[in-house]
Amino acid sequence: MTPRMLPSLATFTDLYELTMAQAYWQEGMAETATFSFFFRSLPPHRGYLVAAGIEPLLAELDGFHFTEEDIAALRQLRRFHEDFLSYLAGVRFTGSVRAVAEGTVVFANEPLLEVTAPILQAQLVETLVVNRLHVYTLLASKAARVRWAAGPQRQVVDFGARRCHGLEAADIAAYSGWLVGFEGTSNVHAGLRYGIPLYGTMAHSFVTAFPHELDAFRAYARTFPDSTTLLVDTYDTVAGIKHALRIAGELQQQGHQLRGIRLDSGDLASLSRIARQLADAAGFPHLQIFASGGIDEYTIEQLVAQRAPIDAFGVGTKYGVSQDAPYGDCAYKLVSYAGRATLKLSEHKQTLPGSKQVYRFYDPTGQMLYDQIALAEEPPPLGGQPLLHEVIHEGRRVHPPVSLDASRQYFRQQWASLPEPCKDLHNPVPYDVQLSVRLHQLTKQLSEQLRAELHPPDHMPAG
Amino acid sequence: MTPRMLPSLATFTDLYELTMAQAYWQEGMAETATFSFFFRSLPPHRGYLVAAGIEPLLAELDGFHFTEEDIAALRQLRRFHEDFLSYLAGVRFTGSVRAVAEGTVVFANEPLLEVTAPILQAQLVETLVVNRLHVYTLLASKAARVRWAAGPQRQVVDFGARRCHGLEAADIAAYSGWLVGFEGTSNVHAGLRYGIPLYGTMAHSFVTAFPHELDAFRAYARTFPDSTTLLVDTYDTVAGIKHALRIAGELQQQGHQLRGIRLDSGDLASLSRIARQLADAAGFPHLQIFASGGIDEYTIEQLVAQRAPIDAFGVGTKYGVSQDAPYGDCAYKLVSYAGRATLKLSEHKQTLPGSKQVYRFYDPTGQMLYDQIALAEEPPPLGGQPLLHEVIHEGRRVHPPVSLDASRQYFRQQWASLPEPCKDLHNPVPYDVQLSVRLHQLTKQLSEQLRAELHPPDHMPAG
Numbered sequence: 001m002t003p004r005m006l007p008s009l010a011t012f013t014d015l016y017e018l019t020m021a022q023a024y025w026q027e028g029m030a031e032t033a034t035f036s037f038f039f040r041s042l043p044p045h046r047g048y049l050v051a052a053g054i055e056p057l058l059a060e061l062d063g064f065h066f067t068e069e070d071i072a073a074l075r076q077l078r079r080f081h082e083d084f085l086s087y088l089a090g091v092r093f094t095g096s097v098r099a100v101a102e103g104t105v106v107f108a109n110e111p112l113l114e115v116t117a118p119i120l121q122a123q124l125v126e127t128l129v130v131n132r133l134h135v136y137t138l139l140a141s142k143a144a145r146v147r148w149a150a151g152p153q154r155q156v157v158d159f160g161a162r163r164c165h166g167l168e169a170a171d172i173a174a175y176s177g178w179l180v181g182f183e184g185t186s187n188v189h190a191g192l193r194y195g196i197p198l199y200g201t202m203a204h205s206f207v208t209a210f211p212h213e214l215d216a217f218r219a220y221a222r223t224f225p226d227s228t229t230l231l232v233d234t235y236d237t238v239a240g241i242k243h244a245l246r247i248a249g250e251l252q253q254q255g256h257q258l259r260g261i262r263l264d265s266g267d268l269a270s271l272s273r274i275a276r277q278l279a280d281a282a283g284f285p286h287l288q289i290f291a292s293g294g295i296d297e298y299t300i301e302q303l304v305a306q307r308a309p310i311d312a313f314g315v316g317t318k319y320g321v322s323q324d325a326p327y328g329d330c331a332y333k334l335v336s337y338a339g340r341a342t343l344k345l346s347e348h349k350q351t352l353p354g355s356k357q358v359y360r361f362y363d364p365t366g367q368m369l370y371d372q373i374a375l376a377e378e379p380p381p382l383g384g385q386p387l388l389h390e391v392i393h394e395g396r397r398v399h400p401p402v403s404l405d406a407s408r409q410y411f412r413q414q415w416a417s418l419p420e421p422c423k424d425l426h427n428p429v430p431y432d433v434q435l436s437v438r439l440h441q442l443t444k445q446l447s448e449q450l451r452a453e454l455h456p457p458d459h460m461p462a463g
Numbered sequence: 464m465t466p467r468m469l470p471s472l473a474t475f476t477d478l479y480e481l482t483m484a485q486a487y488w489q490e491g492m493a494e495t496a497t498f499s500f501f502f503r504s505l506p507p508h509r510g511y512l513v514a515a516g517i518e519p520l521l522a523e524l525d526g527f528h529f530t531e532e533d534i535a536a537l538r539q540l541r542r543f544h545e546d547f548l549s550y551l552a553g554v555r556f557t558g559s560v561r562a563v564a565e566g567t568v569v570f571a572n573e574p575l576l577e578v579t580a581p582i583l584q585a586q587l588v589e590t591l592v593v594n595r596l597h598v599y600t601l602l603a604s605k606a607a608r609v610r611w612a613a614g615p616q617r618q619v620v621d622f623g624a625r626r627c628h629g630l631e632a633a634d635i636a637a638y639s640g641w642l643v644g645f646e647g648t649s650n651v652h653a654g655l656r657y658g659i660p661l662y663g664t665m666a667h668s669f670v671t672a673f674p675h676e677l678d679a680f681r682a683y684a685r686t687f688p689d690s691t692t693l694l695v696d697t698y699d700t701v702a703g704i705k706h707a708l709r710i711a712g713e714l715q716q717q718g719h720q721l722r723g724i725r726l727d728s729g730d731l732a733s734l735s736r737i738a739r740q741l742a743d744a745a746g747f748p749h750l751q752i753f754a755s756g757g758i759d760e761y762t763i764e765q766l767v768a769q770r771a772p773i774d775a776f777g778v779g780t781k782y783g784v785s786q787d788a789p790y791g792d793c794a795y796k797l798v799s800y801a802g803r804a805t806l807k808l809s810e811h812k813q814t815l816p817g818s819k820q821v822y823r824f825y826d827p828t829g830q831m832l833y834d835q836i837a838l839a840e841e842p843p844p845l846g847g848q849p850l851l852h853e854v855i856h857e858g859r860r861v862h863p864p865v866s867l868d869a870s871r872q873y874f875r876q877q878w879a880s881l882p883e884p885c886k887d888l889h890n891p892v893p894y895d896v897q898l899s900v901r902l903h904q905l906t907k908q909l910s911e912q913l914r915a916e917l918h919p920p921d922h923m924p925a926g
């Protein structure tokens with residue numbers, strides 16, 4: 001834990017961003033560019049994505065600059081002109097950013113965020129923008145599936161800290177879960193950092209540290225007589241449940257209440273039923289049954305379908321790494337430069353040109369009907385709600401940061417308006433996303449123009 | 464990028480570690496515990512794991528403590544006794560750690576690391592230990608597969624930064640790749656931090672920022688006349704290759720050399736063949752062909768089998784998230800407390816009791832023959848090389864930190880001694896890992912003893 005002098009966040013960039021920056025600088029290319037961040041497709045089984053990471057990213061863009069130490073370290077690479085490094089030392093983010101609100105439900109091809117800035121700046125922040133929006137959105141989307149599968153009656157708590165890909169990823173999992181309605185997290189760092197409620201039970205090691213399970217249970221209950229959840233599967237789950245109920249009786253005699261038991265292995269449906277029956281028969285109908293161990297939205301869906309009497313789920317590994325979809329196919333693409341709309345044609349990766357806006361249409365009951373992706377410059381279509389709003393103007397945030405709790409509230413509204421068939425975990429009904437006529441025409445026209453330049457008619461093969 | 468006061472690394476712990484700590488403290492349980500970190504099984508298709516994250520973890524354990532601000536924040540939770548918080552403020556890591564060397568090839572059930580300390584301390588660092596060893600080992604193991612698939616003639620570079628789960632995960636991917644022999648990374652932060660060589664080409668946005676591909680290529684080549692790799696698939700790959708060769712000719716006339724071209728989409732086998740033929744025909748036999756885009760060890764294996772003339776691979780997303788195995792089944796288990804060996808019996812999760820040592824046996828040519836997991840207290844078997852060595856003694860590191868470059872060298876030796884059939888990407892031959900007779904007996908005896916206590920004979924069902 002010795003603090004070390006690490007390179008600054010500005011150096012969190014792929015090398016080519018810096019070499020391209022030097023080329024832009026050397027060529028005098030300082031015109032305004034717009035880059036658009038979007039997902040090309042939804043990950044498998046997904047009917048939607050929950051846009052997240054925008055607020056954390058905006059906080060990181062605020063004050064973006066290379067430190068003297070960064071510049072000195074870059075100089076050591078012997079790749080960059082000294083004049084360029086001097087220029088780089090003075091670079092600040094002076095551009096504008098338009099984005100959807102943290103927690104917005106979005107779909108394939110819809111921009112979550114657009115950066116408009118001198119091309120060098122907009123290019124330099126690419127790696128940071130993509131890294132942030134990708135992982136937060138991935139985890140928030142997974143979390144929304146988990147939360148939905150559990151239904152409103154059961155609690156869900158993030159237990160991912162130890163298997164997430166790093167400490168930072170663990171905080172992102174806690175944040176994303178809370179954003180979409182988890183009840184809390186086990187991660188103390190994240191809880192303190194974001195004000196997320198903390199949950200915890202006990203580990204098998206606590207039980208095995210005592211000669212007998214009952215001793216372990218009793219010791220823990222002595223320390224936390226009103227907030228104890230006993231882990232019952234260390235040796236034999238049914239025996240463990242009976243031991244826990246004995247503790248429940250002892251606590252009751254002392255005027256306290258055992259909060260719950262936790263199942264962490266085995267057939268959770270049948271074990272939870274046994275636990276419920278034994279607890280009810282022993283006069284503890286309020287004893288909570290907490291389940292964990294390899295749980296994700298698919299497990300939860302099955303357990304709920306089997307009417308397993310589980311009150312709360314701890315979702316760890318499979319949530320924390322988004323196991324069934326550990327990445328999403330997202331991109332940060334140049335869509336205009338110096339007033340000229342741009343696109344790329346690479347196989348299966350063709351992009352939509354121009355700065356965009358997404359309009360959302362609702363039915364009279366407030367349910368989402370369809371979205372339209374249009375050029376930002378088009379007049380807004382009647383009745384469409386624009387999703388992208390300016391959040392940074394010429395390097396300065398337009399509004400104060402939105403709190404995570406406010407985003408959590410916002411997500412709840414978003415979620416209520418998303419049609420239920422789009423929420424299915426296996427075969428969601430695709431939500432209707434249309435392109436405006438002008439965007440469609442521009443895309444077609446530019447593609448044809450580029451193809452014609454690449455293959456002029458007089459060079460085309462005969463026939 | 465405004466620096467914020469975050470909770471310290473000590474708070475990166477699951478809440479239950481702290482509540483259990485209070486219970487240990489309240490019960491006066493201050494005896495020595497040993498916890499063992501191991502993988503219960505190898506992830507799918509894996510024949511081995513590359514132990515990593517040990518050196519970074521040791522650096523983090525060094526100086527482990529809760530800050531005044533942490534204690535104040537924990538107080539706000541209103542869960543802990545004031546006296547316990549005072550005690551916690553004074554806790555330092557005073558235990559001992561035995562571990563395998565960074566970059567050691569390991570197998571299921573073999574401890575990578577054991578912590579021996581007063582139980583409260585050993586418990587408090589659980590989340591940190593598991594998080595670190597899990598993700599580093601996961602990525603180093605994936606990287607070793609990728610490196611092996613590419614073979615000694617082709618370069619491999621980490622391109623994962625933007626899709627890894629956070630900035631920290633991106634640095635871990637760069638570190639892990641370098642550990643097992645990647646040629647470098649695109650991640651500037653990681654490159655500067657660890658001294659890893661940096662690689663980069665150009666983005667599609669650079670090409671689309673110019674009216675014509677040739678203009679973009681020419682501008683980049685002007686800036687880096689001796690280190691340019693041109694991305695050729697923005698519009699039409701074959702046309703892009705021809706444009707690149709035109710630039711190669713122009714550079715040659717000026718006394719420079721185009722380094723290479725990069726393919727990022729389409730059928731990489733056939734496109735690389737076309738590129739090679741065109742480049743050779745144009746008199747540029749040294750032009751390097753760099754391939755990227757959805758590449759992992761499986762893609763590389765196929766491309767190599769098809770004899771695709773690719774000189775270097777950029778591995779991004781699928782490497783950076785360990786796509787086919789985004790987590791491993793690892794555990795940090797109490798194996799002894801106060802001199803008593805412990806285990807748990809949970810279904811499919813039974814553990815091996817006691818502090819352990821792993822002995823490795825080699826054949827006369829230096830190839831690994833088999834491993835034996837034994838109790839640490841057993842006399843070493845003849846000819847077995849012990850893998851675990853003390854690295855922290857009573858809170859202090861025994862040796863200076865091992866540099867990443869030294870670990871990279873060490874991994875190379877490890878790798879050379881691992882039998883080739885264990886390296887197969889699909890159906891590796893399982894490496895032979897045995898338990899010592901005494902470990903086997905102790906496990907059997909303890910399990911039977913625990914089961915007997917749970918189900919005394921006079922309570923057994925009839926029959």
